[in-house]
Amino acid sequence: xxxxxxxxxxxxxxxxxxxxxxxxxxxxxxxxxxxxxxxxxxxxxxxxxxxxxxxxxxxxxxxxxxxxxxxxxxxxxxxxxxxxxxxxxxxxxxxxxxxxxxxxxxxxxxxxxxxxxxxxxxxxxxxxxxxxxxxxxxxxxxxxxxxxxxxxxxxxxxxxxxxxxxxxxxxxxxxxxxxxxxxxxxxxxxxxxxxxxxxxxxxxxxxxxxxxxxxxxxxxxxxxxxxxxxxxxxxxxxxxxxxxxxxxxxxxx
Numbered sequence: 001x002x003x004x005x006x007x008x009x010x011x012x013x014x015x016x017x018x019x020x021x022x023x024x025x026x027x028x029x030x031x032x033x034x035x036x037x038x039x040x041x042x043x044x045x046x047x048x049x050x051x052x053x054x055x056x057x058x059x060x061x062x063x064x065x066x067x068x069x070x071x072x073x074x075x076x077x078x079x080x081x082x083x084x085x086x087x088x089x090x091x092x093x094x095x096x097x098x099x100x101x102x103x104x105x106x107x108x109x110x111x112x113x114x115x116x117x118x119x120x121x122x123x124x125x126x127x128x129x130x131x132x133x134x135x136x137x138x139x140x141x142x143x144x145x146x147x148x149x150x151x152x153x154x155x156x157x158x159x160x161x162x163x164x165x166x167x168x169x170x171x172x173x174x175x176x177x178x179x180x181x182x183x184x185x186x187x188x189x190x191x192x193x194x195x196x197x198x199x200x201x202x203x204x205x206x207x208x209x210x211x212x213x214x215x216x217x218x219x220x221x222x223x224x225x226x227x228x229x230x231x232x233x234x235x236x237x238x239x240x241x242x243x244x245x246x247x248x249x250x251x252x253x
Contacts, residue, residue, distance in 0.1 A: 098148035
């Protein structure tokens with residue numbers, strides 16, 4: 001089998017099974033493990049897969065730029081957003097991450113609710129101009145890909161806050177890889193914010209479930225729960241696997 005055909009086969013298996021084990025595929029195709037690993041490196045470099053120990057996982061489409069992500073899984077994000085908005089209660093203090101699903105959550109939030117929203121995202125802050133909520137913005141270097149502040153100054157600013165809940169956005173939700181994103185500094189900022197809240201809830205729209213990105217934010221066990229789109233196609237297998245790992249899944253059907 002030619003290398004190009006082999007990589008197409010690997011992508012097909014990855015989409016169907018959610019994971020590739022290099023040793024097993026090498027034996028099945030009658031090629032060396034080095035050949036499979038080389039294929040996986042090239043797929044990883046092309047953004048089509050994420051290499052992990054022993055094989056690869058599906059790459060998340062949520063690592064695209066902010067404008068493109070606004071057109072991805074829009075109905076799924078809306079379902080998750082409506083459910084996640086219920087976690088923001090009157091009188092509470094909630095940290096809200098950046099990203100398109102978090103933005104949809106703010107749009108779904110009742111404008112009359114009096115609460116405090118802390119965010120490092122200018123787009124999230126701007127979306128709350130007509131809400132009763134008090135808004136605190138954390139500053140730092142603007143990471144334009146996700147429209148959030150990141151870097152040392154942003155992490156330092158996060159150390160001075162505390163909240164009841166953190167609404168966390170990620171690009172991958174996978175039972176083995178955990179909660180992941182595509183940038184190391186952004187992952188560090190998300191961890192810092194999670195450490196400042198009593199509870200952390202993950203936004204799990206369809207394109208993120210069963211997918212992974214390069215940088216781990218937190219393991220599944222470290223968060224309170226996942227607001228997941230139970231109506232998404234092929235979501236049931238991933239959600240069952242997450243629950244088997246002990247995750248509390250709040251379905252947004």
